[in-house]
Amino acid sequence: MGAALFAKYPDAVATADRVLGYSVTDLCLENADQRLDRTEYTQPALFLVNALSYMEKLAEGGRPDIVAGHSLGEYSALFAAGAFDLATGIALVKRRGELMARSSAGGMAAVMGLTESEVAEVLRAEGASTIDIANLNGPNQIVLAGPREDLLACKEPFLAAKARSFVSLRVSAAFHSRYMADTANEFRVFLRDIRMSPLQFPVVSNVDALPHEVETIADKLVAQIVSPVRWTETVRRLMSLDDPQFEEVGPGKVLAGLIRQIQKVSEPLAGSFLGRASNETAPSPGLAPQHRAALENVHHGQNDTN
Known part of the structure; x- marks a missing residue:
């Protein structure tokens, strides 16, 4: 991963x-x-x-109109929009990863083939109050988080409810759930010393599927640790824009596949939200001036269950 890019961007x-x-x-x-x-x-x-993938995309000409990222990918999206420079971004995800690695509370599982409301109904019927919805990846792809034993106990009820599959994920903890509260609190302390810069274009938050405001970026990144990733809602909001064109930047095409699924069965979420973002047009920190040309309606993200 990254072999060609490492050689091209040694600094x-x-x-x-x-x-x-x-x-x-x-x-x-x-x-x-x-x-x-x-x-x-x-x-x-x-x-x-x-x-580096984003920098390479800019070197080819243009920049996006709006960006979004899934979980860890939200940090890539914020970097792309100029919220912080590369060194700061590395420091942020380094600390985030260290704190999340300390947590060993629970696990995660993916339910395929049921909607969010159907998943919620099964959890209600089973009295599974210890399980949280962690990732809303697509109309029929929901990730759960909670105690491992409780997750396993839900497998048969979900299959009985006609779920296509129920898959335990290889993760070390119950990410994006209430069980990460201590991690979120420690990350909040770290973020006190981080200054966010005005955004050059909108970045959609995982927490509420609305554009970040520079004053609350840190709060939203803390909340993201204990909140579900609202990817389906994010894509539906972007679908409400005039002729949106989606492009996944970085390794893999997982998000591109999810976006196609969402577009196939979901309606756009009405209401324009672009006006909430900053109109700042300064170049991205650490990027050369030639990287500033426009690239319309590109949406960036990297799938990562952490």
Whole structure:
């Protein structure tokens, strides 16, 4: 992952190495000690590759009108819009990953083939009050979080309710749920020293599927840790724009597939929301001037259940 980009953007890689205290190139391309399987290493690596992918996209000409990212990808989207520079972004995801790695409370499972309301009804019927909805990835793809035993106990009821599948995820904790409250509180303390810059174009928040305001970016990033990722709602809002064109930037095409599913069966969520974002037009921190041309209606994201 990132091999060609690392060689093309050595200054950015050097910045990441300095902040992290280790070589991202060795981590991604060698990974002899399997550190990349651990979220405290996965998150900075994914963020850097996403950031370099975005810089490469800009080098090809243009910039997006609006951006969004799934979970960790929200940090890539905020970097793209100029909320913080590369070094700050690396520091943010490094601390986020470290804090999340400390949590071992619970797990996650994906329910395929049921809607959000159908999933909620099964949880209600089973009295599964310990289970939270963590990711609303698509109309029929819902991720749950909670105690592992309680999740497993729900498998048969979901299959009986005609779920296509119920899959336990390989994650270390119940991310995007109430069980991450301590992690969120510690991250809030870290964010007190981080200054966010005006956004050059709108960034849609995972928490409420509305554009970030610079004054509340930190609060929303804290809330994201304990809140469901509202990806379906995000895409439906973007679908309400005039002839939206979606493009996934970075490794993989998971989000592109989810977007196609949402567009196929969901109606746009009415109401324009672009006016809430800053009209700041300064260049992105750390990006060369030639990277500023317009690229219309590109929506950026990287899927990551952490």
